[in-house]
Each structure stands twice: as structure tokens, then as C-alpha cells.
Amino acid sequence: MPELPEVEVLRRSLVPRLPGQRIERVEVYNPKLREPVSAARLDRDCVGRRVLALRRRAKYLLIDLEGDRTLIVHLGMTGRLTLVEAEEVAEPHEHLAFFLDSGQRLRFRDPRRFGMVFSRPTRGLEDGRHFAHLGVEPLGGDFDGQRLKDAAKRRRGPVKTFLMDARVVVGLGNIYVAEALFRAGIHPKRSVARISRRRWELLAGEVRKVLGGAIREGGTTLNDFADGDGQAGYFQVSLWVYGREGESCPRCQTTIRRIVQANRSTFYCPACQH
DNA sequence: CGGGCGGCCTGGAGGC
DNA sequence: TGCCTCCAGGCCGCCC
Numbered sequence: 409m410p411e412l413p414e415v416e417v418l419r420r421s422l423v424p425r426l427p428g429q430r431i432e433r434v435e436v437y438n439p440k441l442r443e444p445v446s447a448a449r450l451d452r453d454c455v456g457r458r459v460l461a462l463r464r465r466a467k468y469l470l471i472d473l474e475g476d477r478t479l480i481v482h483l484g485m486t487g488r489l490t491l492v493e494a495e496e497v498a499e500p501h502e503h504l505a506f507f508l509d510s511g512q513r514l515r516f517r518d519p520r521r522f523g524m525v526f527s528r529p530t531r532g533l534e535d536g537r538h539f540a541h542l543g544v545e546p547l548g549g550d551f552d553g554q555r556l557k558d559a560a561k562r563r564r565g566p567v568k569t570f571l572m573d574a575r576v577v578v579g580l581g582n583i584y585v586a587e588a589l590f591r592a593g594i595h596p597k598r599s600v601a602r603i604s605r606r607r608w609e610l611l612a613g614e615v616r617k618v619l620g621g622a623i624r625e626g627g628t629t630l631n632d633f634a635d636g637d638g639q640a641g642y643f644q645v646s647l648w649v650y651g652r653e654g655e656s657c658p659r660c661q662t663t664i665r666r667i668v669q670a671n672r673s674t675f676y677c678p679a680c681q682h
Numbered sequence: 683c684g685g686g687c688g689g690c691c692t693g694g695a696g697g698c
Numbered sequence: 699t700g701c702c703t704c705c706a707g708g709c710c711g712c713c714c
């Protein structure tokens with residue numbers, strides 16, 4: 409579920425409640441996530457430390473702690489991070505929990521276990537294995553059409569997989585790429601070598617708009633996504649093409665198609681997108 | 683070095 | 699009702 413907007417919505421939901429809290433205990437019920445969870449390392453890095461700040465890089469939530477440590481959470485496909493009372497019964501697929509001095513616990517649940525939870529020194533985090541290769545933040549000041557055009561110079565292939573490549577631009581997944589391409593009127597199979605300067609600018613603008621809109625609407629909840637309070641989002645009603653194969657295009661009534669690119673579904677309007 | 687593909691998991695939906 | 703197949707929001711590592 410979670411692409412950039414969902415992680416950002418989660419971050420914002422936790423900002424009023426998490427900073428200032430001290431982690432008193434970590435419990436790991438099932439360490440088998442995408443990368444094995446080290447309970448010992450989480451203990452060492454987290455217990456006794458206060459949360460200082462919440463940041464986001466790409467689709468990673470970064471929880472900065474005292475003493476140069478950062479707790480990193482990635483939701484994978486079905487991950488959920490919620491703040492509940494400490495004594496609340498464990499959910500199915502609750503794989504670990506951080507018990508806080510407020511009497512609450514920060515619970516991580518993830519049925520498919522594609523998520524990740526780990527800790528690292530805050531300093532130098534961006535040079536680590538998960539972060540070093542990451543490209544530009546699409547909502548940051550240095551993202552624009554020129555940036556995309558420059559990145560495209562060294563590459564070939566369809567624009568859809570280009571936008572999904574985190575080395576180019578981070579945070580975009582299957583949903584928002586489909587939506588941004590639809591709004592920009594660009595065919596997902598169009599080669600990056602054949603996109604004009606003007607259209608790169610248009611695309612960059614639509615990427616920002618669709619992500620910004622999704623954040624404002626609390627993210628997209630298809631099945632699993634919820635923020636730190638367990639609240640679902642409602643941007644799914646604003647999706648024009650994603651998941652709408654066989655329905656009619658909201659702009660021109662042509663039937664929306666689904667194709668497969670790089671083993672992922674792509675939804676688009678064959679009349680509006682060129 | 684870039685691009686394509688398989689694999690990691692579970693659960694829900696739909697067909698028969 | 700039950701069984702089977704397909705599909706799912708991400709990411710990495712391996713291969714060519």
C-alpha cells in the first residue's frame with residue numbers, strides 16, 4: 409500500500425504523539441521480516457532513549473532517538489505502525505512492539521512481512537545500504553522536469569519503469585505513477601528518449617500534485633493502510649485509472665486498460681495518454 | 683552499468 | 699462450502 413504519501417501521512421500522525429516519549433522496552437514476537445529483525449540490536453539502540461524527531465526519506469520512516477540513533481521502519485506492502493495502549497491485546501501479525509513511558513506501545517504489524525525495522529547511527533544514515541542509491545525527493549525543492557530529463561539521458565526504456573526506479577526519484581510506486589502519467593497525458597510505454605522538455609515539466613508537476621493531493625486526503629487505503637491512529641485514507645476515490653481496468657476514462661469515456669510492465673500492472677487510458 | 687526478472691510472504695477475490 | 703489460481707501498494711540481488 410504504502411508509497412510516499414502513506415508514509416508521510418503516517419509520519420504526520422505520529423508527530424504530535426511520539427516525540428518526547430522514552431522507549432522502555434522492545435518486544436520482538438517474530439523476527440522474520442524481509443530482513444531479520446535483531447532484537448538485541450534494537451534493545452541496545454532504543455531502550456532508555458527518547459524520541460527526538462520523525463523524518464521521512466523515500467518510503468522509510470525515520471524515528472530519530474537520543475544518542476545518535478535512528479529507528480527505521482519500512483511498511484513494505486502491508487505494514488502498519490500504530491500507537492495503542494500498552495495492555496491492548498496483540499493483533500495477528502504483530503511482529504514487534506516498542507513500549508513507551510506514556511503507557512502506550514508502538515505496534516508493528518505486517519501480514520506479508522515485506523516490511524523492515526532496524527536501527528542505525530543517525531550520523532551517516534544516508535550513506536547506508538538502504539539509502540545511498542536513492543534519488544531525488546519528489547516534493548523537495550530540487551525536483552523538476554529538468555531533473556527528470558537529465559536522468560533520462562543515460563537511460564532507455566519506458567517512462568513508467570523509469571519513474572518507479574528509486575535511483576531516479578523516490579517514493580513513487582505503482583499507484584501514483586499510473587495516476588501521474590494519466591494526469592500528464594503520457595503513455596506508460598513511451599520511451600524516456602522521446603519525451604520533450606515541456607512534457608517532462610508537465611509530468612514533474614503532476615507527480616507533485618498527485619502526491620500532495622494524496623497526503624491531504626490521508627493517503628490511499630485499498631486494503632491495509634492506516635496512519636498511526638489507525639485511520640484509513642480516502643484518496644482511493646480520487647484514483648482515475650489505477651485499479652479501474654474496464655471502467656471508462658473519467659475524461660473521455662474510453663475503456664481503461666491494464667497491461668503488464670516489469671511484472672507489475674499498469675493502468676492507463678489508451679485515448680488520453682500518448 | 684542499465685534493465686529485466688524472480689523471490690520473499692500471506693490473504694482476499696473470483697471461478698468452478 | 700471448498701479448492702484452486704491469480705493478484706496485490708516494495709525492494710533487492712542476480713543475471714544478461
